[in-house]
Amino acid sequence: MDTRKLIKKCQKNNRKAQSELFHLYRDTLFALSLKYCKNYNEAEDNLQDSFITIFKKINQYNFKGSFEGWMKRITINKAIDKYKKTPFTDININKENIADTEIDSETLNLSLDELLKYIQELPDRYRLVFNLYELDEYSHKEIAKMLHISEGTSKSNLHRAKVILKTKITSNNNCLKKIAISNG
Amino acid sequence: MADPKDIGKAFKEKLKGFDQSPSNLSWEDIEPKLPKKEDDKLSYWAKVVGVLIFLLLLMLFAADTYNSNIITENSTNTTIKIPATLENCDEIDPKNSKLQLPSNEIITTVLVSPKSKSDINDIYNSTTNNNWSILDSKTNNGIGLSSNKNVSNSSFIITRKMPLSTHRTSKQAPRVKNVMNKGVEEIKNTQNSTNSNAKTNPTNKKTSISSTSITNQIRNKSDKILNNSRNRASKNEKFKENKDDSLTTLIASKKNTSINNRKNKDTLVYMTPIKKKPFQKFSIGVHVTPTYTIAPNGSLISNHLAKNTNRGRISLSYGVLFKTYYTEKIALRVGYNRLKLSNKINNVPTDQLPIILNDLGIILPANNTIENSEKIDLIQKTIYNEVLFGLQYQILDNQISTALIGELGFLFLDENNIKIHTTSNNFKLGSNTNILKTNFSINIGANLRYKLSKKIFFNVEPLLKYQLKNASQNSESYRPLYFTIQTGVSYEF
Structure with missing residues (x-):
């Protein structure tokens, strides 16, 4: 079914269309939730909350702009709402590593699950900012307003x-290399 | 060694197109949590039907009131007499012209007192040529021309029966009037609405009063009738002794007899309806309306602000009002208002703002920033086009008059916006998409009116208005209550 027709049916609260959507x-949206949440379960919760909000507010979508983008924004905002309320303490980082954030592609030769795991392990505020800026292309100005x-x-x-x-990735790789060397 | 890359960009490339299915979440988990819109729709239509029924009843009431005024107007100046028996016909008082009538016919009676024989001849010719009948005022019997010399100093009644539809009292009497010395003393119309037998009984002598055919009988048997009449009169000693008495005395005596007879055997009922003038008045006025929103619990903006301090603000609305008075006390009101409402939510926590904006689908304008330490107030303004229908019941109607008002308002959202107010910055955030486009309100209040001139009035109408539906799509209930003082002038016509 055409997306536009599907949206219109959802706006009329048609259950079949909602299920299809x-x-x-x-x-x-689940992949998006996985990036913004701490773990799999929280991502599922976030997805559920996001879809409920989407169907409640779908009448407000006026067909201007991408519908997928509109849904993604709701999903991201749901995740932000959750982690924004938790108190946050900045972490001290060794000065020697401050300037260097580049990594070679060999080092980053990891599976998607491993990459997600590294992102999910980041502190809440850092994870949100990293996802918003690097993966979803929000500007710092927008992020600043979203996260206040x-x-x-x-x-x-x-x-x-x-x-x-x-x-984390480098140290993990170094460990793996050491293990490989010791194993011969 | 490969080229180094920024870790962020490297992650983006790797995660591009990444999709994954949730293993534990299915549609069945979400569906029960979605709003049941079907019930809402039913409830919505039930409300619409209810409102339409209310308006229909209102219109029926107004139409009924208007029709009753018309009926009252038609019955004005009509004397209705309901005779119990036909024998009562000779008790008719000629002075008051209360003659028994067949249904759908009207008898016009004129009491005349000719002075000479020539007058009587003129009367006879004039009346017979115009379907009038001549009766002796004493006996109500017919009078013939041949005996007119004997009654030259007396008086008689001339009558004419006409169908109701062609009756013209004031136009047809004058031709007879011209030949009378005393002229017409009284003309009254009477109508018998119940006894239709009276007009059809040819054997009853009393029907001769109003029968056109009697004119011929009068002509042929005039002498005999006149003698009978005189004999009857001679039986009454009082009348004999006072033969030269005035007509007034004669009629007064007749009246007394008639009244006594009525007491004994008559059950005549006289009904004279109260004269009511038709009442229809219109009024049109303009007003400005200071409106104070009495902020209820909850928030029009977001459920997250339901527990914040919510304060109403005063705004200025304006409108027009048309009134139709169906009685002196009851008026139908139809009006239009450009209704502006405003309320302010104080001390919004800075960390809640993004959540609220997300609820509203608003992105903070790029050129505005808010510091963490700042206190934020949100001002919600809504503008409705309000169409009003209602009733007004007058309590006092003097130089200063008062009335009670009950109205139903149909609200159509026209504009709304949210403004943010901080210690250092004020700017418009955008529109609140959660506010319902249509709503209903019930309005009660009073009208205080001061008469500036005969047709111009100064009006003050304090009204309390309450929206019947949740004003917002937010799950928390929020039904605005507001107090308005409609102040303006009206013109009545």
Whole structure:
């Protein structure tokens, strides 16, 4: 069915259309939730809350702009709402690693699950900023408004998120290399 | 070694197109949590039908009131007499012209007192040529021309029966009037609405009063009738002794006899309806309306703000009002208002703002920033086009008059916006998409009116208005209550 017709049916609260829409966008939005949430279960909860909000507010969608983008924004905002309320403490990072956030592609030769795991292990604020800026292309200004922090804080959080990721991935690779060497 | 890349970009490339199915979440988990819109729809239509029935009843009431005024007007100046028996016909008082009538016919009676024989001849010619009948005022019997010399100093009644539809009292009497010395003393119309037998009984002598055919009988048997009449009169000693008495005395005596007879054997009922003037008045007025929103619990903006301090603000509305008075006390009101409402939510936590904006689908304008430490107030403004239908019941009607008002308002959302107010910054956020486009309100209040001139009035109408539906799509109930003072002038015509 044409997406526009599907949306219109959903706006009329047609259950069949809602089910169809759910199955159409479930995987995309779940992947998005996985990136923003701490773990699999929280991602599922976030997905559920997001779809309920989407169907409640679908009448507000006026067919201007991407419908998928509109749904993604709701999903992201749901995740942000959840982690914004938790108290956050900045983490001290070794000065030697501050400037360097580059990594070679060999080092990053990891599976998707491993990559997700590294992102999910980031502190909440860093994870949100990293996802918003790097994966979903929000500007620092937008992030600052969404998270109600200053732009400077947003930049700082992003940098620290990258450093943490690099540190973890590099150290993990080094460990793996050592294990491989010791095993001969 | 491969080229180094920024870790962020590297992650983006790797995760591009990443999709994954949730293993534990299915449609069945979500469906029960979705709103049951079907029930809402039914409830909505039930309300619409209810409102339409209310309006229909209102219109029927107004139409009924209007029709009753018309009926009252038609019955004005009509004397209705319901005779119990036909024998009562000779008790008719000629002075008051209360003659028994067949249904659908009207008898016009004129009491005349000719002075000479020539007058009587003129009367006879004039009346017979115009379907009038001549009766002796004393006996109500017919009078013939041949005996007119004997009654030259007396008086008689001339009558004419006509169908109701062609009756013209004032136009047809004057031709007879011209030949009378005393002229017409009284003309009255009477109508018998119940006894239709009276007109059809040819054997009853009393029907001769109103029968056109009697004119011929009068002509042929005039002498005999006149003698009978005189004999009857001679039996009454009072009348004999006072032969030269005035007509007034004669009629007064007749009246007394008639009244006594009525007491004994008559059951005549006289009904004279109260004269009512038709009442229809219109009024049109304009007003400005200071409106104070009495902020209820909850929030029009977001459920997250339901527990925040919500304060009403005063705004200025305006409108027009048309009134139709169906009686002196009851008026139908139809009006239009440009209704502006405003309320302010104080001390919104800074960390709640993104959540609220997300609820509203609003993105904070890029050129505005809010510091963490700042206190935020949100001002919600809504503008409705309000169409009003209602009734007004007048309590006092003096120089200053008062009335009670009950109205039903149909609200159509026209504009709405949310403004943010901080210690350092004020700017418009955008529209609240959660507000319902249509709503209903019930309005009660009073009208205080001061008469500036005969047709111009100064009006003050304090009204309390309550929206019947949730104003917002938010799950928390929020039904605005507001107090308005409609102040303006009206013109009555």
